[in-house]
Amino acid sequence: MAVAHEPTLLRDAVVYLAAATVAVPLFHRLKLGAVLGYLAAGLLIGPHLFGLVANPQSTLAFSEFGIVLLLFVIGLELRPARLWQLRVDIFGLGLLQVALCGLAITGLLLAVTGLTWQAALVVGLPLALSSTALVIQLLSERQQLNTPMGERSFSMLLFQDLSIVPMLTIVAALSRTPDAGATSGWMQAVYTVAAIGGLALAGRYLMNPLFRVIAELGAREAFVIAALLAVLGSAFLMASLGLSMALGAFVAGVMLADSNYRHELEADIEPFRGLLLGLFFISVGMTLDLTILADRWALIVALAVGVMAVKTAIIVGLARLFGSPWRAALPMGLLLSQGGEFGFVLFGAAERGLLLSPAAASLFGAVVTVSMALTPLVIRLGGLVTAREAPVTLAGPSAAAGCRVIIVGYGRFGQGVERMLRGRGVEVTLIDLKPSQIELTGQFGIKVYYGDGRRVDVLRAAGADHVDMIVFAADGGWLGADALHSVREAFPQAQLLARAFDRRHLIALRQADVELVVREVFESAVAMGRQALKALGTDDPTIDAIETEYRRLDAERLAVQMSSGDLLAGRHLVYPARKTINDAVGEIPFAGDEQDEAPSNA
Template identity: 50%
Template sequence: MEHGEQSMLASGLVLLAAALVFVLLFRKLGLGATLGYLVAGAVVGPQMLGLAGDGEDMIGFAELGIVLLLFIVGLELEPKRLWRMKEAIFGLGLAQVALCGAALVAVIWLAAAYPLTAAIALGLPLGLSSTAQVLPMLQSAGRLRTPFGERAFAILLFQDLSIIPLITIVAALGAQGAETGPPGWLLAVESVVAIAVLILAGRYLLRPLFRLIGRLGEREMFVVAGLFTVVAAAAIMEALGLSAALGAFVAGVMLASTPYRHELEADIEPFRSILLGLFFLSIGMMLDLAAIARQPLFVVAMALALVTAKTAIITAIGLVLKMRWRSALALGLLLSQGGEFAFVLFTQARTGGVIDADTASLFGAIVTLSMATTPFLMMVTAPLRRAGADERTREGPSADGARALVIGFGRFGQTVAQMLLLGGIRVSLIDRQVDQIDVAEEFGHRVFFGDGLRMDLLRQAGADEAALICFCIDGDQLQPDFLASVKEAFPDAAIMVRAFDRRTLIRLAPVEMAHVEREVREGSIAMGRAALDCVGLGGEQIDQLVQTFRENDAARLAAQIDAGDLHAGNERTLRVTAPE
């Protein structure tokens, strides 16, 4: 027992050390954490150094990472938003699974000379992509809640739903599966019943449970209850032979509209990150290098065919749906790999006698190799996709009689534009971020493409006729010389500026402007007022304190501008010091 515990600790030490080295290295090279985990697992696994045992021993536990990932994604999708995505899920998702699966079945049957039953059992699973790889990539890029991210997620979610019929198809292809497996219609009924049970449990059991924990103030119980929710939902689905990840996703959706969503997400996220990394380590450890060595050309050719076919088909689907070709290509590349559920379906096919163990191992290596290509493909094509996004032909600004120009249509510019529109002011919107323009168009806004820091573009947009020019761009991009030129070129227009911080105000002070607003100042003052109210101060006292703060802040800023020194007027600042 003691020796076993030492072995487990030694294996854990080796895995963590390998993960640290390779993930940091691959992150530094811009190749992503997923590939780092895969390579780390392959290096320390039984096929190479043999320092950390067998990947199959930990894969079942590591699959909890996928389950937790889908739970967190579910927490971010309220039922109303999920319902709004139904057409993308069952339209785009169905098209991707059906077309990619059929194409890969044909490739395997015709090019590799496998029997038709084996080609079906191998090709259909290859049509699925890696949820565990794609969703973290979308999250880290901040694109999960964008239209592009929603399309990718819709496909991945339908792939999870398709596990049920795919298991039925693969089981039916084998003599054992055909005799012992439940009929497809029964699996479908069980799925509907299981989802209904999870929905009812979420409404009538989970919400009261979290409400009770919140009242008791036992924070660690949120962790326990959150993990219990995920594992219980996954176990119910798995007991019925369904997707455990789908059960966790449904549980997350049921809790998405509760006040406990953010608390749960924060508590579960560390477990998700660790277990998802362990999952990819396990996949790397199970990579059959001997199978690749026996047929290297076949493995590479099939991985290339897999990635190429899926990229081409998904890109074509995107174009049919009127996505811009570079966005469609990005979607195709992002979903071009094989997925973790292929290993489950290959095992099912091997158990049913449809394929042998060597074939399952060979195609497992193909899936792993395809997963390793995704970070490379996204990195290599990034300049093309970025350059294309900036160089795409867009409707440029033109003088259309607008009284106000709003430069920058992010969160700040959107608020300014909305208030002007409420006042009946005709507004012209300009932004140079193509993705931001695409999002705005999704909500019916007309935003012109262009660099609002170019004088010729401002003149083209009608600045000569405008009464107001609002620079709402983020960061610290504005320079006093440029603003002085704008003021001189368009003397009838009031110039308003979103300033990044106090340093920006000091630098831009020599330029005469109608208004300058520090981007977080008023929001922080509003929160300060609310905080004073919460601790019991009266309304008149709060008003006086806010006025005192504003006067001190204005006097300090004036002193800083006069001195050109950020430390001037520092005596007006209250400080938190150690108690005497």
């Protein structure tokens, strides 16, 4: 049976995908980044240029779920304990950033436009907010999300999400058409706290057991459905209370960050997140009204540049006040200098409250879009945001000469490995992520190259295609199995050696088929145990027997844990829990005890 109407949805989907397929690789080729490619694609297919898609607003509303999924994935990476550590940046730096930037931009608007103070305030405060989607995407592209600069930037973005509630309250209070049935600001705050508490309880006592049941049943599709339910359900709860959907998804992610199913959830959500986030940027590009831009381009560009300059100056100053070095503060200011997607929501509320005319709301929407489009260009042309906050003077691994071994991480552990290898005459390429460490070792005449050694492209630039061995010697559990699988596939000829943070990390690395894994404190703990026994008067053969037994039981326990996937397995092998004082190896009499007196069994 023939379809009587044009399949508009299908046609639009084809247009979106075709535009992104052309624009994004092109902008990657020009080293301008994917975000600018999506924005350009949206501009081209939007109603103000080629008109291939007529209604960008409906697409924008749908694609905002990309931001929701993005915040959920970020929440999965931030355990509650880590979030608590960021509280000063969130509620200190974040509060000052929103307040100072909002008031400064309000003053700028009063100085250069004819807006009333009420209108200037309801525009200035939203312009203090940055684009969560854009900033996170740019940080991810540069592998900076988990750096101090990235975490501090994210803390400010998180507070900005929280500040949407008071901003909507301010707009409602200044509105010339007040809604008698609107919720008061105090009640809205109560609803926010209650909703966050409800999501916390649901994550711990509802979703975790649900995922456990689904995992035991082996229903793969049901797991994906449950993951989407967790995200969209939390977003719906927040939206029904007039709050930020993205904030709800973030809280849900944080509550599941300690779950055994965290990695599975992230893998299930990631394809949806990437697709919808790209669609969001295309939709933003489509909303740019070229008619308004053509008629008032000078004012729009001037306002966009002015807003970015004011925010950059204030954020840099605050970052320095909170202890960030210049090389991190300046990129942070540029990254957060644009207007954000929530500005469209607040401008719409101000328009409905008769505080802004439709033309003014469109003009400031164009300011937000232009500032978002300028951000990747400013970062690229300024050359101020480099991978992992590296000073521009640090050499990358591409400058390294060919060597047999690459060592990633040149702290205390890596230094010991490097000196042992050089003692055999083995040439080594050293890579580290800490500029301070690189500069310090340079004073001793040791060349360390800057880069993230987990990345295949960085290792390839260091000559990993031809090395015999790659040693991951950096501290902490930063090295994941996924990164190792990528390295293994890219450089099959190289042996992989890795430093493990703890037993859980050791098991993960062993399961990633690493040839040799060394626990960072295991050998030193054994060495100290030997010295302690010697100081207590134990003879060397007995010490050797104790060490041999301990290593044997530890290896057996590790094998049981790896085969079962349960860290609690093999508890009976914990040494010397299964022994009594009477059958311990070489029981030592202490001072005052008789050598031939049997110890008490009490």
